[in-house]
Structures are given as structure tokens and as C-alpha cells.
Amino acid sequence: MTLFLVLAGALWVLGRLMNAPVNARLLMIALLYVAVLAANVGLPPGHPLREATGGSAAEWLVLGGLGATVWVYFRGLTLLRRWVRPENRPPARETGSTSTRLERAARHIVLREIGGMGQQKIEAARVLVIGAGGLGSPVLQYLGAAGVGTLGVIDNDVVELSNLQRQTIHTDARIGMPKVFSAEAAVTAQNPFVTVRPYNRRLTEDIAADLFADYDVIVDGADDTETRYVANRAAVVLGKPLVSGAISQWEGQVSVFDPARGAPCYACVFPVPAAPGVSQTCAEAGVAGPLPGIIGSIMALEALKVIAGAGDALLGRMMIYDGLYGETRVMSVARNSTCPVCGDRGKASPDMRGIASGSGGEGARS
Secondary structure, eight states: OHHHHHHHHHHHHHHHHTTOOHHHHHHHHHHHHHHHHHHHHHSOTTOHHHHHTTSOSHHHHHHHHHHHHHHHHHHHHHHHHHHSOGGGSOOOOOOSOHHHHHHHTHHHHTSTTTHHHHHHHHHHOEEEEEOSSTTHHHHHHHHHHHTOSEEEEEOOOBOOGGGGGTOTTOOGGGTTSBHHHHHHHHHHHHOTTSEEEEEOSOOOHHHHHHHHTTOSEEEEOOSSHHHHHHHHHHHHHHTOOEEEEEEEBTEEEEEEEOGGGTOOOHHHHOOSOOOTTTOBOHHHHOBOTTHHHHHHHHHHHHHHHHHHTOSOOOBTEEEEEETTTTEEEEEEOOOOTTOTTTOOSOOOOGGGTTTTTTBOSTTOOO
């Protein structure tokens, strides 16, 4: 037995020096075991080699049985992990020292509006991002970089070549991969302290409430109007702030909808979807590549302000950005007393009911 252990150790060290894969080294040790077992079975009693390796096959059979049991156990665990849905996997253990995390967040901590307490709120926050496309890309990247503790992302699309002109979280190598898994890989590579929960599915009415209940803030960068109304209804029912952005061609808009804090909901401002044929997708109308980055970055900033309680979020206000002419304007929006979703007694802003009715694309506007 001692001779076998010495030889096995030598093979392991030799394989490491040769940069052989772990599986190759284990295979060499397994072949050594087979050779020793064959010597104890095939050689006559008293043979020097048989005596040097134990003299009996029984103990080697027991050792082989134990090794096979351990291998089957760990192989089974590996297969089980593959079957577990990514969003149901336990969060990865954090690594790194406290000083590393403090240095990462240093520029936030020195901001008096955030400080240490605000950064703690950010790191404890759970944010769900709807869409991992043009708007979702910068939102996920900046919230991940900021250290938001848990980032959920829901989308049922896959990465396509035409996305890469503006969806900066994805890469050419990940074409064909579900966007949520591509986003997970990018955010985790950027900040390993963030837990990413990917949901590779469409947001629907039957799952929205249960999903939203696990999060503190919802960020809506959806690319279709139906999803926006579903998200709004669930956010209102659960009292969750909804950071909403939309883009088309050269123009984008951002607002924070939160009736629980006196602001309107999405349906107050856009009570009905745009008429068929009026709204165009980004594929139909086009979109300037940097525009989603500008609007998505503002959405991420608004989410961080809501979490940390910094400054004045765009509650009851909507920011409109015109990239073609370099103009930004902010317009007031108010609760609608007849809104079928939030049902408060405010007044709708008549000037805003038809705003941005010409987009149905990435971050579609109604």
C-alpha cells in the first residue's frame, strides 16, 4: 500500500509539473491502481511484486469500491447542479477582504449624499431589471458596478448580431446565448460581490407579483408595451417603485412611477397603448447606438437614488432627451383620479398623455 501511495503521489506531482489536466492525472492514478490489482490477482502467492503491493487483492478491491463510491457521489452532485434552474441556485460565497470592498465603493462613500450608510443600503438592495437589451445593458452594468447586492434580470431573448451595435453587455462570442445568461456572465466578471439571478422567460401576469415580491426596486427596460403594463400593475399592487425608460431613434425618456410616494403610475401617464401602426420597433425605425447607454445610465442613477435616498428622484416628473439636437427637458406628470390601476384622486397632466406615442421598440413607449 505504501508503494502505491508513493507512486500515486509521484504521478500527481509529475502531472502537475507537466500542466496536465486534473482528469488526466486522476486517470494515470486509476491505471496504476488497475496494474496493482492485476498483479495481486494474476501473480502467484509469494511473488516479490505481489508481496510489495500487499500480497492480497481483497484490500485493493475494498479501496477500489470506496473510490468508485466517492466518484459516483461527486458525479451525481455535478449532474444535479446542471438540472437546477440558475435563479434557484444558492448565492455564490463572497470572496475578498473588507478593505477590497471598501476600495471598490470608495467614490460612492465620499459622496455626502450616499456615504457609508447609503452604500450599505445599495449593497443590501435587491433590484429586478426587466429586459437585458439596449436599456437593460447599461442598467445592469452600472448597478452591478455600484455593488447592488442582488440583481435579477428577466428576458426571453437570445443575443443576436444586430444587438451588438448598442447592447454593450453582450459580446460576439455569446451570440445565440440567452441574454440573461450573457448578462450574468458580464456582471459577475465585473463585480463578483453581486448575486445575479437570471430568469430566462417572458414576464407575464401570472408570475409578475410573485417575482416582484422578492425585490425592492423594479427597473423596466422592456421592449414591448404589453410587458410594461404587466410590470406597472404588479409594481402598484406591491407598492414597489418602478424606474421606467424608453427609447426610439434619437429620443429617450425616463421617469420613476410610484403611487405609494404620491407619484403617478405608468397607466396614469399612458392610459392606453398606442394605436396599431403608430408605434415602431427599433428594427423598423432604427436607434442611435449610444442612446440606450445614455437613457439606461440615467435609469441606473435613478434606481440608486431611490435606494440610497439621495437627491430628488424623477417622481412626478419625466425627463425627455433628444440626442439629435442635444436637448433635455423635464415635464411634470401627475396622478390620474380615474386611473384603473392606482385609483388615486390626483389629476393627470393633459400635456403628457400622448408623449412618446411613436415608439414600440427597445424600451418601447406607449
